[in-house]
Amino acid sequence: MIREEYQKKCVSADEAVKVVRSGDWVEFGWAASMPTLLDEALARRKDELHDVNMRGGVILTPIACVESDPTGEHFTWNSWHLGGRERKWAQKGLAYYIPLKYSEMPRWIRENLQTDVVAIQVAPMDEHGYFSFGVSISHYAAAIEKARNVIVEVNEDMPKVHGGYDHMVHISKVDYVVEGGHRGLPILPSAPASDIDRQIASYVLPEIHDGACIQLGIGGMPNALGQMIAESDLKDLGIHTEMLVDGFVDMVNAGKVTGKCKNLDRGRIVYSFAAGTQKLYDFMRDNPSLAGYPVDYSNMPFIASQIDRFVSINSALEIDLTGQVCSESAGSSMISGAGGQLDFVEAAYHSKGGKSFICLPSTYKDKEGNIHSRIKGTMTLGSVITDTRPTVQYVVTEYGKVNLKGLSTWQRAEALISIAHPDFREELIEEAKKLKIWRKKA
Structure with missing residues (x-):
């Protein structure tokens, strides 16, 4: 039954991102966990979307949505924590910081914020129907609770991790599954010590x-x-x-x-x-x-x-x-x-x-x-x-x-x-x- 549900929800990235509407707020990845296939597919819809607000942070890889839209008319990046790329976007008026006390973020999402779509990267589903959030647990569970639609991009290289709670999502709470194959994870080299x-x-x-x-x-x-x-x-x-x-x-x-x-x-x-x-x-x-x-x-x-x-x-x-x-x-x-x-x-x-x-x-x-x-x-x-x-x-x-x-x-x-x-x-x-x-x- 679980495998059948998985197959029914398995679609292409282009099909999955059709749920995103103009004016939506999209919770979109964090740090080393970025849904690159969904990002590229969403960027291809640029001309038909307006005022889509993306939320994420600590970006380690390029974001096609933002970089394909130099006017900021279609996509706006709202950052929980600026990385190097986000600093450059902010200077161009393409990204904005969300002042944050990090421990409070899940409550903010549950009580204060509009969250229409969640698009995140996960590890492959286990035999019980659960996808591990892998390297980014952070606030994902709270965002999933609020979202109208939940899309997961499966990365075969994402490690399945052990957790305390809220470190995974069941297939029953997912609307679309996009299989990404082996996509690796962004490497963040250790800063050399002076x-x-x-x-x-x-x-x-x-x-x-x-x-x-x-x-x-x-x-x-x-x-x-x-x-x-x-x-x-x-x-x-x-x-x-x-x-x-x-x-x-x-x-x-x-x-x-x-x-x-x-x-x-x-x-x-x-x-x-x-x-x-x-x-x-x-x-x-x-x-x-x-x-x-x-x-x-x-x-x-x-x-x-x-x-x-x-x-x-x-x-x-x-x-x-x-x-x-x-x-x-x-x-x-x-x-x-x-x-x-x-x-x-x-x-x-x-x-x-x-x-x-x-x-x-x-x-x-x-x-x-x-x-x-x-x-x-x-x-x-x-x-x-x-x-x-x-x-x-x-x-x-x-x-x-x-x-x-x-x-x-x-x-x-x-x-x-x-x-x-x-x-x-x-x-x-x-x-x-x-x-x-x-x-x-x-």
């Missing part, structure tokens, strides 16, 4: 102890730290994270991860989506040590904070002298998004024995080659505050780490200036004086 990344990671590593549970963001510094953990004497670590990346595989293969000390999901690696190299995707395939969850479980501060010794490590673009953190924009130009950073900053601090780290190089170089401090008197005009100043705990640069919790404004300024690049410290002191947050000492 000497500065390794120096920053060296300040964080001593704060991690046996039995801790780790959340890592993405980038060179988290990769450096993951490598250091793999080479360290640490043991019995746990993993509870938003994004599963190659660094975690290295930690597991080095024998550092058992998860036996976790209060929740003991012995299992919790994540909501994954992107990396083939090594990661092979590791995920039918691996019972993994527990893929929707993001309102993996990122929910109330849940993650119940795990003892929860350690959160994330990066930032700039921080002001009062401790406000921007991790998503350069002035008013969006770079990425808020993602789950604030979720984990709050969760780690409220965990028994937990710690939250915001890590950033002390300087950056602009297009003209000029060097600027990432620690500033006040935020660059238009910069978005990702983490409010009361929420921030440890801040780390290559010049050291400071704990801002409980510090007054003058103490915060003093602490942050102490880990700024030496070339900018006097300038920052003058800024602090102007802002009336520099205390004269006898």
Whole structure:
């Protein structure tokens, strides 16, 4: 019966996307899970569709719908989290960011958002009629609940994953199945770690102890730290994270991860989506040590904070002298998004024995080659505050780490200036004086 239902719903990509109407909102893939055949078929319908709003995020591959429509008359991309391509689209007025606290996304979809069609990539159906969401669990189940039509594109290379809940969809909830064959998965190479990344990671590593549970963001510094953990004497670590990346595989293969000390999901690696190299995707395939969850479980501060010794490590673009953190924009130009950073900053601090780290190089170089401090008197005009100043705990640069919790404004300024690049410290002191947050000492 299940196989018969599957065959009845199996159609071409061109046939499946006929359900999309002008004015629809289409939930359309996430990160390494993008329905490329459906994308191409929808792009072929461009001239007969108007004002179709696509939602997705962390795009790793081209999107034909957007790139075939330079006027934005037919398709508009609405991003939950900007990747490199999406930044370029946003500059052309073809993409727009959805300000997001990632843990809340499934609730937003269920309670607030119009979702007409879901078009996602999945693993092949099992003998019980279930399609695994594979590398992107995130918010798919919530979107399917709301949608008028559900289309799944089957990728033979998508790993079937083990989960907690809402990590799969049954054939009975699917309207159309498009068989995609072996399409591979996008490769996201690990960002190379610089000497500065390794120096920053060296300040964080001593704060991690046996039995801790780790959340890592993405980038060179988290990769450096993951490598250091793999080479360290640490043991019995746990993993509870938003994004599963190659660094975690290295930690597991080095024998550092058992998860036996976790209060929740003991012995299992919790994540909501994954992107990396083939090594990661092979590791995920039918691996019972993994527990893929929707993001309102993996990122929910109330849940993650119940795990003892929860350690959160994330990066930032700039921080002001009062401790406000921007991790998503350069002035008013969006770079990425808020993602789950604030979720984990709050969760780690409220965990028994937990710690939250915001890590950033002390300087950056602009297009003209000029060097600027990432620690500033006040935020660059238009910069978005990702983490409010009361929420921030440890801040780390290559010049050291400071704990801002409980510090007054003058103490915060003093602490942050102490880990700024030496070339900018006097300038920052003058800024602090102007802002009336520099205390004269006898």
